[in-house]
Amino acid sequence: MDATQQANSAGTEAGEAKVIVRNLHKVFGNKPELAMQMLKDGLHKDEILKRTGQVVGVQDASFQINKGEIFVIMGLSGSGKSTLIRLLNRLIEPTAGNIIVDGEDVAAMSRDKLLNLRRNDMSMVFQSFALLPHRTVIENAAFGLEIAGVNVAERERRAMEVLEQVGLHTFAKHLPAQLSGGMQQRVGLARALTVNPSLMLMDEAFSALDPLRRTEMQDVLIKLQQEQKRTIVFVSHDLDEALRIGNRICIMEGGRVVQVGTSEDILQRPADDYVKAFFTGVDTNKYLTAKDVAQKGEVTIFDRADDSVAGFSAALARMQLYNRIYAFVLDEQQKVVGVVSAESLTNCINQSGKTLRDALLPGKIAIAGNTPLNEVLQKVVEYPCPLPIVDENGEYIGAITKTVLLRKLYKEKKA
Numbered sequence: 001m002d003a004t005q006q007a008n009s010a011g012t013e014a015g016e017a018k019v020i021v022r023n024l025h026k027v028f029g030n031k032p033e034l035a036m037q038m039l040k041d042g043l044h045k046d047e048i049l050k051r052t053g054q055v056v057g058v059q060d061a062s063f064q065i066n067k068g069e070i071f072v073i074m075g076l077s078g079s080g081k082s083t084l085i086r087l088l089n090r091l092i093e094p095t096a097g098n099i100i101v102d103g104e105d106v107a108a109m110s111r112d113k114l115l116n117l118r119r120n121d122m123s124m125v126f127q128s129f130a131l132l133p134h135r136t137v138i139e140n141a142a143f144g145l146e147i148a149g150v151n152v153a154e155r156e157r158r159a160m161e162v163l164e165q166v167g168l169h170t171f172a173k174h175l176p177a178q179l180s181g182g183m184q185q186r187v188g189l190a191r192a193l194t195v196n197p198s199l200m201l202m203d204e205a206f207s208a209l210d211p212l213r214r215t216e217m218q219d220v221l222i223k224l225q226q227e228q229k230r231t232i233v234f235v236s237h238d239l240d241e242a243l244r245i246g247n248r249i250c251i252m253e254g255g256r257v258v259q260v261g262t263s264e265d266i267l268q269r270p271a272d273d274y275v276k277a278f279f280t281g282v283d284t285n286k287y288l289t290a291k292d293v294a295q296k297g298e299v300t301i302f303d304r305a306d307d308s309v310a311g312f313s314a315a316l317a318r319m320q321l322y323n324r325i326y327a328f329v330l331d332e333q334q335k336v337v338g339v340v341s342a343e344s345l346t347n348c349i350n351q352s353g354k355t356l357r358d359a360l361l362p363g364k365i366a367i368a369g370n371t372p373l374n375e376v377l378q379k380v381v382e383y384p385c386p387l388p389i390v391d392e393n394g395e396y397i398g399a400i401t402k403t404v405l406l407r408k409l410y411k412e413k414k415a
């Protein structure tokens with residue numbers, strides 16, 4: 001079994017692997033083997049530093065990054081985030097371990113092949129973009145392609161396309177100094193995007209921006225990601241940023257990966273006190289969504305045109321059985337048609353020629369599963385019935401009731 005298969009068979013993550021990191025280590029210093037041996041013997045990195053002067057930057061990191069996701073690496077300053085992301089494209093040479101990108105081990109790659117990969121398929125964006133001051137915006141954006149030897153017409157055509165995506169096409173002929181900091185940052189992003197990499201590495205790329213510009217850049221990134229799914233590894237020390245843009249988050253402490261998961265995984269099941277401390281004071285309702293708390297306990301009725309009277313009685317019987325006064329009506333595709341109550345059903349039975357659709361209560365109340373929980377709160381309070389939650393196709397996922405929500409909030413408060 002090769003390293004790729006092994007990591008896949010570990011089977012912890014769903015999704016197709018773009019990057020697999022296995023037992024990755026980085027020791028800074030002149031005696032890395034000694035430090036590695038001491039790590040094997042179970043010594044702590046602080047002890048190793050004290051005794052040998054060797055700095056353990058990353059210790060035994062193993063995880064998978066899936067194709068098309070934004071994978072955020074988060075942790076306090078000095079926890080090893082920059083070291084880890086630079087190991088991925090070997091700006092820093094690993095001391096031990098594997099970095100498998102698209103099935104190939106970057107750690108074992110020849111220098112030429114590596115350079116080629118960095119130019120064509122793996123862009124890196126840093127906190128300071130270091131734009132070339134005497135070159136125009138479009139020349140800066142096209143710089144990566146210039147290095148790769150693409151001719152000027154083609155590279156300016158592609159740069160212009162990307163400048164449009166980041167909203168800077170009208171500034172193509174300006175010099176960087178004529179732009180605001182936020183706009184310069186977008187030129188840097190455009191430069192990374194122009195080579196159209198399938199993997200983007202971003203180290204605190206937005207950290208130098210003021211909060212407003214920063215949110216704006218996050219939105220640009222999210223929008224770009226919706227248009228074209230790249231794999232993005234994004235280092236941030238900012239929790240809000242991580243939760244906002246990350247599909248999954250990897251939390252580092254003292255050179256080690258302590259947890260990898262979705263924001264929900266991490267909020268609900270923090271691996272240890274360090275992770276928990278990160279989230280203290282976070283308004284979790286902002287990050288949990290409707291589908292995270294939806295439950296399947298409500299009565300659903302299929303809307304069948306043929307036999308509506310039998311349908312009514314069966315529906316009423318089931319509602320009685322489960323002690324419910326409301327039920328959701330679904331069509332054959334599981335889409336939510338609406339809500340009925342015991343009363344509206346009974347009224348229809350008493351009048352002949354009525355169908356299930358006549359019993360529907362007024363109003364469309366289905367809520368998209370990705371709605372933030374704090375936006376759901378008000379509706380749950382306002383509506384007398386449970387709220388049906390649907391996926392992106394409008395199909396029924398479950399329901400949120402006042403009881404479910406109260407239990408959830410009470411648990412959050414206690415935690």
Ligand SMILES: Nc1ncnc2c1ncn2[C@@H]1O[C@H](COP(=O)(O)OP(=O)(O)O)[C@@H](O)[C@H]1O
Nearest residue numbers: 028055056057076077078079080081082083084
């Ligand atoms: N070139 C280097 N030489 C020695 N130690 C380093 C070097 N680069 C980073 N380190 C150390 O490695 C650890 C991780 O640093 P870094 O990856 O930059 O953390 P972060 O990006 O999370 O702030 C720190 O203790 C840092 O001092």
Ligand SMILES: [Mg+2]
Nearest residue numbers: 081082083204
């Ligand atoms: Mg850093």
